[in-house]
Amino acid sequence: MQMSNEMKSVAREDRIAAMFLHYEVERFYYDEAALLDSHRYEEWIELFADDAHYFMPIRRTRMQRELDQEFTKPGEMAFFDDTKMLLAGRIKKLRSGRSWAEDPPSRTRHLITNVRILKDDGRTFEVESNFHLYRTRLNSEETSWIGSRRDVLRRVEGCFQIVDRKIFLEQTVLLSRNLSNFF
Amino acid sequence: MALANTEIDELVSLERGEVDRRIYSDPEIFELEMERIFARSWLFLCHESQIPEPGDFFQSVMGRDNVLVVRQRDGSIKAMLNTCAHRGNAVCRAEEGNAKNFLCTYHGWSYGIDGRLNGVPGFKTFYDGQLDKSRHGLAQVAQVASYKGFVFGTHDASAPPLEEFLGATGRLGLDQIAARGDMVVVPGIQKFIIDCNWKIAVDNLFDWYHPQITHASAFQPGVMPTEAPNAAAREKIDLSEVNMDSGAALDLPATGISGTKFDQVVVIGEYGHAIGGPTASSSGNGVFDQTWRIGAEARAALGPVGVAVAGHPNIFPTTWIAVSVQLSLRIPRDPGHTEIWWFTFVDRNLPRETRDFMVTIASRVFGPGGVLEQDDGENWAQATAQTRGIASRRMKHQLTMGLGRGKIIKEGGLSRIEGLTAEHGQLWTYHSWAQWMKGLSWDELKKVTTPGEFI
Numbered sequence: 199m200q201m202s203n204e205m206k207s208v209a210r211e212d213r214i215a216a217m218f219l220h221y222e223v224e225r226f227y228y229d230e231a232a233l234l235d236s237h238r239y240e241e242w243i244e245l246f247a248d249d250a251h252y253f254m255p256i257r258r259t260r261m262q263r264e265l266d267q268e269f270t271k272p273g274e275m276a277f278f279d280d281t282k283m284l285l286a287g288r289i290k291k292l293r294s295g296r297s298w299a300e301d302p303p304s305r306t307r308h309l310i311t312n313v314r315i316l317k318d319d320g321r322t323f324e325v326e327s328n329f330h331l332y333r334t335r336l337n338s339e340e341t342s343w344i345g346s347r348r349d350v351l352r353r354v355e356g357c358f359q360i361v362d363r364k365i366f367l368e369q370t371v372l373l374s375r376n377l378s379n380f381f
Numbered sequence: 382m383a384l385a386n387t388e389i390d391e392l393v394s395l396e397r398g399e400v401d402r403r404i405y406s407d408p409e410i411f412e413l414e415m416e417r418i419f420a421r422s423w424l425f426l427c428h429e430s431q432i433p434e435p436g437d438f439f440q441s442v443m444g445r446d447n448v449l450v451v452r453q454r455d456g457s458i459k460a461m462l463n464t465c466a467h468r469g470n471a472v473c474r475a476e477e478g479n480a481k482n483f484l485c486t487y488h489g490w491s492y493g494i495d496g497r498l499n500g501v502p503g504f505k506t507f508y509d510g511q512l513d514k515s516r517h518g519l520a521q522v523a524q525v526a527s528y529k530g531f532v533f534g535t536h537d538a539s540a541p542p543l544e545e546f547l548g549a550t551g552r553l554g555l556d557q558i559a560a561r562g563d564m565v566v567v568p569g570i571q572k573f574i575i576d577c578n579w580k581i582a583v584d585n586l587f588d589w590y591h592p593q594i595t596h597a598s599a600f601q602p603g604v605m606p607t608e609a610p611n612a613a614a615r616e617k618i619d620l621s622e623v624n625m626d627s628g629a630a631l632d633l634p635a636t637g638i639s640g641t642k643f644d645q646v647v648v649i650g651e652y653g654h655a656i657g658g659p660t661a662s663s664s665g666n667g668v669f670d671q672t673w674r675i676g677a678e679a680r681a682a683l684g685p686v687g688v689a690v691a692g693h694p695n696i697f698p699t700t701w702i703a704v705s706v707q708l709s710l711r712i713p714r715d716p717g718h719t720e721i722w723w724f725t726f727v728d729r730n731l732p733r734e735t736r737d738f739m740v741t742i743a744s745r746v747f748g749p750g751g752v753l754e755q756d757d758g759e760n761w762a763q764a765t766a767q768t769r770g771i772a773s774r775r776m777k778h779q780l781t782m783g784l785g786r787g788k789i790i791k792e793g794g795l796s797r798i799e800g801l802t803a804e805h806g807q808l809w810t811y812h813s814w815a816q817w818m819k820g821l822s823w824d825e826l827k828k829v830t831t832p833g834e835f836i
Contacts, residue, residue: 220513240472244639245727249487254750255569256569256570256571256572258475258476258477258569259474259475259476260475260476260477260478261474261475261478264475264478264479267478270569273736273737273740274567274568274569274740275567275568275569275570275571275723275725275740275743275744276569276744277744277748277749277750278750279740279744279745280743280745283603285606287605287752288604288605288752289605291598291599291601291603291604291752292598294597294598294601295598296594296597296598296599297598297756298595298622298756298759298760299755299756299759313602318390325786370476371572371720372570372571372572372573372574373573373574374573374574374583374747374749375573375574375575375576375577375749375758375759375762376749376750376755376758376759377574377749377750377755377758378750378755
């Protein structure tokens with residue numbers, strides 16, 4: 199509600215600019231998801247800035263009054279705490295032909311929704327999106343991960359780069375045997 | 382329900398090096414494990430550094446009992462069952478936090494952080510003041526004790542004291558972390574569920590035969606983050622060019638992560654504790670820094686034999702001390718599901734940068750996203766699944782590598798076997814498992830899990 203009220207007060211041109219930006223960001227995420235789901239990891243990693251940080255904190259069931267401590271923070275333990283170099287290492291691993299958890303490869307589908315641009319200084323954007331990463335493996339294994347991503351995107355030469363990605367899962371005890379896919 | 386001791390002996394044969402696959406999927410055996418192992422053994426609960434302040438708690442698991450480990454006002458630690466004395470509801474639902482009291486949300490019985498029953502709604506009007514509150518506190522875990530900050534509990538009041546239970550082998554295992562400095566747990570315990578039997582996960586921690594195959598994809602330059610300062614150590618574990626079409630084509634001595642000579646040492650101890658893996662000087666230990674052992678304090682704590690032992694300890698039944706300065710619990714949920722918990726340790730006095738590096742390495746190597754462990758789970762799940770078919774189940778698991786050739790050297794209070802990669806650590810664990818499953822007295826159990834001359 200608040201958003202739409204804000205939108206009313208801004209000039210028509212600005213609203214069109216916001217819609218266009220939103221469209222660009224969504225397109226970026228759809229293209230990214232398509233790269234992941236078709237296992238085009240070498241192209242996917244090119245979407246990341248060289249100094250990118252890829253972080254999935256650990257979430258803990260805490261009482262409401264302690265919810266500020268629900269997620270771990272950088273410097274604490276995480277499920278993923280990667281640099282671009284490490285992500286490249288993971289791709290190399292997947293391509294080795296001996297990455298048994300992904301050979302035969304899982305089938306994945308990334309559904310990206312609820313895209314919201316939270317901050318925009320013209321060059322960098324803080325964007326929240328929801329995801330549903332659905333995976334099946336072998337004949338009967340099924341995993342669903344639902345959560346949100348908070349990205350810092352940077353506009354470089356007309357394209358976006360992912361500078362920072364934080365992935366928040368709706369799970370505390372991870373209900374899957376591994377995390378051998380990208381979010 | 383109860384298996385006769387002769388039937389248990391049939392399940393594990395030290396002579397033949399065989400394990401019956403039923404132990405990985407039979408629900409009756411699982412129930413018996415809950416009773417005879419998990420309701421008796423000392424079990425790791427948490428580290429003291431996780432609960433520094435009065436009221437700080439960490440919820441842990443003993444068998445299928447949920448346990449609240451709580452720091453008291455006098456600095457001591459209590460562990461109690463997370464179940465209301467009235468109608469059994471859990472009195473705490475958070476995994477960790479700080480509590481002033483524990484309130485049952487069913488009828489409102491409330492307990493102090495020491496577990497004492499303080500408040501009963503309607504105590505005067507409904508109970509007529511006739512309830513003896515002193516008899517209805519939260520049930521205390523029978524024994525709770527710490528070894529160098531590692532908190533353990535046992536449901537068995539007659540269990541030997543923790544230090545005696547650990548023995549030299551178990552203590553050496555925990556010292557692999559404790560002797561590195563003023564160790565604290567980094568916030569964030571990774572928890573995840575693998576669809577495997579818990580013993581397959583425990584068996585694997587001693588297994589230095591699997592890394593070059595299971596983890597071949599991780600042992601390439603640029604995949605496995607390493608502490609090793611020199612490129613030579615890193616290149617030793619480069620398996621990217623090795624032909625894996627056939628196991629016979631694998632030139633193990635040149636490529637094994639446990640060293641060009643496969644110099645291994647296995648330590649086995651009373652009650653089933655064991656340590657298995659490379660010696661500290663083995664070239665296969667290039668991934669993790671072993672220089673901390675040089676310090677005088679570390680040498681004193683580890684002892685003259687222990688200082689060279691750098692493999693993976695398991696405190697029987699389920700506490701693994703990993704070389705990555707982490708502790709991993711393998712918590713049985715049912716015959717086919719195991720919850721894995723990873724506790725990560727750092728020296729409180731490390732510079733920020735070093736500490737951050739150790740923390741990031743931990744999440745990259747082990748845990749569900751770790752480049753090593755993601756492939757382990759795949760094997761364990763399939764190995765567990767293939768224990769269910771009637772025909773598959775007739776086949777025994779084979780643990781014959783080095784069988785009968787492990788000469789046990791007794792020195793410095795430790796029993797060790799030197800040599801190449803073998804399966805003595807696993808054999809010792811299964812042998813001890815069978816003895817635990819017989820429900821022996823503590824004295825008898827110790828006797829039959831005391832190492833002999835050979836294994």
